Amino acid sequence: MKAFQDYYPESVAHCYGCGSRNDHGHRIKTFWEGEESVTRYTPEPYHTAVPGFVYGGLLASLIDCHSTGTAAAAMYRAEGREMDSLPPFRFVTGSLLVKYLKPTPLGVTLEIRGRVKEIKGRKVVIESTVYAEGVATASGEVVALQMPDDFGA
Numbered sequence: 001m002k003a004f005q006d007y008y009p010e011s012v013a014h015c016y017g018c019g020s021r022n023d024h025g026h027r028i029k030t031f032w033e034g035e036e037s038v039t040r041y042t043p044e045p046y047h048t049a050v051p052g053f054v055y056g057g058l059l060a061s062l063i064d065c066h067s068t069g070t071a072a073a074a075m076y077r078a079e080g081r082e083m084d085s086l087p088p089f090r091f092v093t094g095s096l097l098v099k100y101l102k103p104t105p106l107g108v109t110l111e112i113r114g115r116v117k118e119i120k121g122r123k124v125v126i127e128s129t130v131y132a133e134g135v136a137t138a139s140g141e142v143v144a145l146q147m148p149d150d151f152g153a
């Protein structure tokens with residue numbers, strides 16, 4: 001089964017969090033499970049905050065890219081379109097709010113689960129939660145915006 005990120009065109013697949021063409025990045029893979037999107041990721045020992053626990057910046061990065069990918073996939077779903085149909089939906093992060101609920105242990109596979117909170121025009125709001133062995137350790141809200149044609153101009 002193809003992940004959301006496998007549909008990103010090669011020309012924009014360089015993102016540190018989710019680009020398949022970034023050898024140094026996290027290269028997350030996200031899939032639908034019913035109404036929720038799911039990413040599974042196992043942090044490396046060097047992703048340490050204090051010994052035994054995951055660095056919060058990594059968790060923010062995972063929530064960010066999990067949520068922007070979910071935003072794009074949700075927009076395709078809302079319009080009843082296949083994810084390889086044109087024109088592509090490209091989303092960037094407008095805002096990212098992370099709440100660290102409990103220390104996140106290293107050495108286990110994390111599960112990030114996302115839900116669509118709102119779709120309005122070019123804006124999609126996604127709520128995502130990080131689970132470690134079934135315990136919610138961080139939650140986030142991402143406002144994702146369709147990338148303007150003049151992005152970076």
Ligand SMILES: CCCCC/C=C\C/C=C\C/C=C\C/C=C\CCCC(=O)SCCNC(=O)CCNC(=O)[C@H](O)C(C)(C)COP(=O)(O)OP(=O)(O)OC[C@H]1O[C@@H](n2cnc3c(N)ncnc32)[C@H](O)[C@@H]1OP(=O)(O)O
Pocket residue numbers: 004005007008009012015017018064065068069072073076083088089090091092093094095120121122123143145146147148151152
């Ligand atoms: C399933 C996939 C299928 C295939 C997909 C195909 C292709 C995918 C292609 C590429 C994927 C590429 C990369 C991977 C994806 C993500 C990468 C990870 C995330 C990042 O690492 S990405 C870098 C960090 N990111 C930036 O570098 C953004 C810099 N910034 C801007 O480029 C503009 O600032 C922008 C575009 C954000 C907004 O500009 P704009 O002109 O479009 O906005 P506008 O004024 O029209 O507002 C419209 C509505 O958004 C609300 N709104 C506006 N700005 C907001 C904000 N900041 N926070 C919260 N809400 C905001 C307004 O309040 C209004 O809301 P309302 O309608 O409710 O009033």
